[in-house]
Amino acid sequence: MSSSTTIYYQTMSPTASSSTPPPPQSSALPPTSEPHHSNIPECADSNRPSPDTSKVIPFRKPLIRLVLRDLSSSGSRAFLRLVHASVALQDAVDTVLKLLYNGLHVSCIPPTRSVTLVIRDMEGVAYTTGLDIDQDHKEIHLSTNYIEFIPESRQKEEIMGVLVHEMVHCWQHSGFGKAPQGLIEGVADWVRLKAGYAPPHWKRHIDCDWDAGYERTGYFLEWLEKEHGVDIVQRLNEAMRDCKYDADKVWRGCCGQGVDVMWEKYKRYVEDDCGEGKKEKAVEEKAGITEAGPSSPTEDRPKPQEDLRTAREKARRGGNMHVPVRPKFDG
Numbered sequence: 001m002s003s004s005t006t007i008y009y010q011t012m013s014p015t016a017s018s019s020t021p022p023p024p025q026s027s028a029l030p031p032t033s034e035p036h037h038s039n040i041p042e043c044a045d046s047n048r049p050s051p052d053t054s055k056v057i058p059f060r061k062p063l064i065r066l067v068l069r070d071l072s073s074s075g076s077r078a079f080l081r082l083v084h085a086s087v088a089l090q091d092a093v094d095t096v097l098k099l100l101y102n103g104l105h106v107s108c109i110p111p112t113r114s115v116t117l118v119i120r121d122m123e124g125v126a127y128t129t130g131l132d133i134d135q136d137h138k139e140i141h142l143s144t145n146y147i148e149f150i151p152e153s154r155q156k157e158e159i160m161g162v163l164v165h166e167m168v169h170c171w172q173h174s175g176f177g178k179a180p181q182g183l184i185e186g187v188a189d190w191v192r193l194k195a196g197y198a199p200p201h202w203k204r205h206i207d208c209d210w211d212a213g214y215e216r217t218g219y220f221l222e223w224l225e226k227e228h229g230v231d232i233v234q235r236l237n238e239a240m241r242d243c244k245y246d247a248d249k250v251w252r253g254c255c256g257q258g259v260d261v262m263w264e265k266y267k268r269y270v271e272d273d274c275g276e277g278k279k280e281k282a283v284e285e286k287a288g289i290t291e292a293g294p295s296s297p298t299e300d301r302p303k304p305q306e307d308l309r310t311a312r313e314k315a316r317r318g319g320n321m322h323v324p325v326r327p328k329f330d331g
């Protein structure tokens with residue numbers, strides 16, 4: 001559709017500085033057409049079935065594909081050695097759908113028709129994109145350089161964590177592309193956290209804004225579960241489904257108060273109530289650990305170059321595959 005906008009977010013390097021908000025990375029989101037009043041049944045009504053533990057099945061089972069651009073690269077070899085791709089990708093789909101849509105009507109789930117994992121030589125970590133011609137077809141690009149860069153003991157977990165994060169972008173709502181990038185990335189890392197793939201260097205941060213993104217926002221969302229119910233992220237995602245993102249509407253509608261107020265509460269919680277901030281700091285000081293993280297998989301290794309190219313440039317570098325890319329949304 002001509003009015004759609006493709007949005008890209010990149011998966012962050014685990015060594016990124018905590019003081020710098022993460023750069024946007026690529027990840028195409030579900031269709032972002034103008035708001036409309038559809039006949040789709042309301043998902044978040046009081047009659048919705050109670051959550052259960054069974055699988056959440058989308059209206060159409062997505063086609064899952066794998067593309068390996070260079071079988072001889074050690075990143076490709078490690079991937080093939082460690083990951084059963086068809087199972088891993090389907091598991092990632094199941095995990096994402098269960099965490100974002102459990103108990104909701106099937107019409108709440110974006111109509112993603114295919115997800116192709118492209119493993120190739122590129123800078124950065126990973127990104128997700130959709131095809132301009134049909135946003136229901138998604139591609140997750142994962143860097144062989146990055147796979148090689150991860151210590152072997154962490155490779156499988158890290159690959160799975162990145163796949164789950166990117167898979168979220170194939171299925172989440174974005175308020176027609178108007179949601180803050182940090183919230184989109186925060187939801188993705190919240191799912192990764194809930195799925196049990198939080199890397200060991202992750203921790204709560206309060207020296208940033210609520211929408212700093214990635215695990216910073218992900219842990220904030222996790223705390224919101226305690227305050228506003230275990231389905232709070234589901235409700236936030238749902239609130240961004242059928243209309244343009246409106247901060248007041250989304251946050252007050254879901255939590256009864258503004259996000260800034262809750263962020264202040266969260267900061268106090270981390271600092272005082274749970275004492276975690278102090279505890280972490282003490283442990284770190286004792287161990288002489290720097291901000292990069294004690295268990296960063298990249299310690300003692302050269303840091304990957306942050307990929308500052310646009311998604312279009314990255315896609316072009318992909319060579320023989322045409323990945324239509326639109327200018328990055330900067331709202």
Ligand SMILES: [Zn+2]
Pocket residue numbers: 009010011025026027165166169185188
């Ligand atoms: Zn992302």
